[in-house]
Amino acid sequence: MSTLKSEWLSLAGAAELLGVHPTTIRRWADSGKLPVHVTPGGHRRFLRKELVAQTGLDNAVDNFTTERVWNDYALVETRERLINRPEPSWLAAFSPDHREEKRELGRRLMSIIMQHISAPDEAQSLLVEARSIAVRYAQNSEQAGLTAAEGLEATAFFRDAMTEVALQMPQVAQLETDAQLRLLRKINQVFNVFQVALVDYYDRCNGKNT
Template sequence: MYRISTRTVAGGDWLTLGEASRLLGVDPDTLRRWADNGKIDVFTTPGGHRRFLRASIDAMLPRPRQARRQSLTALGEAPDRVASEFRRRVRTDLASQDWYSRFDEDSLRWFRERGMRMSELLLGHLDTTRRAGRDQLIEQASLLGREYGVEAKRRGLSLGEATQAFLFFRARFMAEIAQVARRRALASEQASLLFEEADRALDRVILALIQGHQA
């Protein structure tokens, strides 16, 4: 691999014609022509040698494309399956929660039905990559989160207990998303995009829940 030597000329880092053309992957004659046409910054030494501003060369290099998050379906995960596994996790751990015993059967039914709807909205959010579709689904999830907060307060739960209940569901939702990443052996970048999107959505919901409880 060739070595790049930089020189400070007229207050900046400059490259020789050969160095600059190798970085860009073009013929030196092509780079000379670009310089003659004013397409790139060039400095001519007293000896007649061209020097190219490193920043200008860097700006011409192709930028790596930013990875886009894939939908659950594109990853090979059916949202219905993920929802089913999430509900199984919740059922397994629910009875051990202190706040759970505070609910009567009617309250449990109310929260169970809306919990199912919440998971559908959140997974739908993760299953679309269209901005408009994501925004619509997360707005519905936020409204439902606010409704959760209002109802939890009406049924006697403190804000701390309502938040604890939501964090219980959040932890199991994120655990299921982690399972998706493991099952599909996602590359770290794609897994991070999935986790970040789920985190942002859940943050919106818990803020709405708090606002609903405080209303």
């Protein structure tokens, strides 16, 4: 009976088995990517052999080990920073419509970063797309009355959160040093392009107004 019980895993146990955050396990279970059983009390339970035998699970976990796990942790870290700290002045400047557009631009940028992480080192096309998102981000910031410095402060907030998560990846997903350095380099490449494009937009706008 004890052996049988050990085969059933809680949300935290499944997360430990697969080496990902419990939030990721919850999302995978809710989307049908992982087999899950719900107790009469409403708790999720996972059968160890089902997790191991799940079709394509090993490949899925491998794929999530870098960009997907980083993405999940980065989102959690960003939310916690926004919830547990005083609202930044740059965020208070945005109307509900501006905030919604910022969220959409943020989702698009995260998607680009994830694709860029898994792309060959010489690939540049995603950086071009990141630049176009930065221009729209700068337009949105200017419409909300933010200066270029405040726009950079906003991007630095998210960059710091995402970089901090990347630094934790060796503990989260047993990431080797070379892979971690590559992850950091890829993230920085996107944000470097993004921030330069944002400043360039403000410079061009100031030039038109003089």
